[in-house]
Amino acid sequence: MDSLAAAPGTGPATSPLRLVRSVRAPRRFEELPDGRTLVMGILNVTPDSFSDGGSFEETGAAVDAGLKMHYEGADIIDVGGESTRPDSVRVSPEEEQARILPVVRALVKAGVLVSVDTMNASTAEKAIAAGAVLINDVSGMDVDPQMPELIARTGVHYVLMHSRGAVRSRDPKASYESVVDEVISELSRIREGFYAAGVSPEQIIIDPGLGFSKDGEANWELLRSLDQLNGLGHRVLVGASRKRFLGTLLATEGRPVPPRERDDATTAVTALAAFSNAWCVRVHNVSPSAAAVKTTAAWKG
Template sequence: MDSLAAAPGTGPATTPLPVVRPARAARTFDDLPADRTLVMGILNVTPDSFSDGGRFADTDAAIRAGLKMHYDGADIIDVGGESTRPDSVRISAEEEQERVLPVIEALVRAGALVSVDTMNASTAEKAIGAGALIINDVSGTETDPAMASLVARTGVSYILMHSRGSVRSNDPNATYDDVVEDVVEELTKVRDRFYAAGVTPEQIILDPGLGFTKTAEHDWALLRGIDRIGALGHRVLIGASRKRFLGSLLTSFGKAAPPLERDNATAAVSALAAASGVWAVRVHNVQASLDAVKAAAAWKG
């Protein structure tokens, strides 16, 4: 990407800034590929992400990273301003909005289809005003009471993810009789609340919530049982990227693989998820998973 040159006499620019380019028509759902699983790029505008380590906490850095994902072929870019790592501390909706809104506006202006990763209806509404077409809500069974009416009123797509409250290590809520059936039942109950508010089935996307109040064994069982979630009749999103259950799988000499060493396993899950017919995968490394879902589509013919 081009960068702005330093002004004469000021010395070299230390932090290249995104170049302001002419606005492009924002991508819509009609512009997305219909012959393969979609790839949603993860853009964490946070100082305490479990994976990115705050690399994109600065607005300009986040815009650059989002534009790179866009030009690398991400179908959707999911912008989040609040960390969901274990034991993370909640921030105010105002602080969240200060982080994400300038980034969303810049990416929409560049022609990207943007999702906002938020648990706050007020942030979601302002993000929609900035051009976001999807709300990605990880709050699960503890949804903001205003969220359903917002989704119904605006007509945007809504990712309903399964969770039983905040993300915590060794969560006592991660106990299930049958994790697949229990997740299906709990997703259905929340979905029905959205139906009651006027949300249509076409607006809803389901996410089993890998790693959220779940052990590694639960995560693998949900992947094996993804057809049961798909049987509810909605688009399905899989968010496995760099998560703990992949780190545990790749344990070496008694030490789990760190997040940045989980991309190969993530791409493998993306290929298998695509072969299972999921609507989209949510990933940090866009290029690897884009290659994976294209290979899966070619294999299926």
């Protein structure tokens, strides 16, 4: 973990672990800040994610990156061990767990609040045992049948994301007559299965699934309708960071800009989502979004 640079004023001998412990971190989900939109840092422990695949494949590098995002202002670090980029190949739950569990344990030990991005109930269960407080499930309408019972039994919080069809397809079933109404209806239907298993409404967080089975205009329409999504009665998570519809927005000569050149647009979405009362934004580049949510909170008073 020596690769993490010390913050100004800490001196070169300050370790990342001591650096993070100098910041008061919430130890439980209930201790997360209230009164502003939260920032979730994305930590992909995979070789093939669309934006940063391979950057944090080694455990030490992943832990360093998670601690750095935490120090930059991430309220939660979301650790994922399986890419969902278009045409990526599924990995076994065992491989997924081998990638993420050492990272989860190290971050939790350092006082970081950890979420785990997984579609597998077996991985979720082991991650919760390792200290994760939130399960971020992008499986959409194909939820692992064991997931509702696990969430009910453990009492952790759960992100229910909207998607149609295989999450790795480019735009499966991306045609909607009224995308906002249909997303709300389909999320409500999936939610009933969790209620039936004993999951409380307070445990569920809604994610409209930007970029998952949605084209660019559908994504913008959902972002313009965050008030209606909030009307479901749950916290709302917005995950627009570096996504293709932002690359298309910034296209030059008809070519979308690459993922790492989409951070300014991501920060703009963060500010607007915060102004529209999103509970949390999920981002690759934490520092600008952390500044944006604080600025928006001050603007709103």
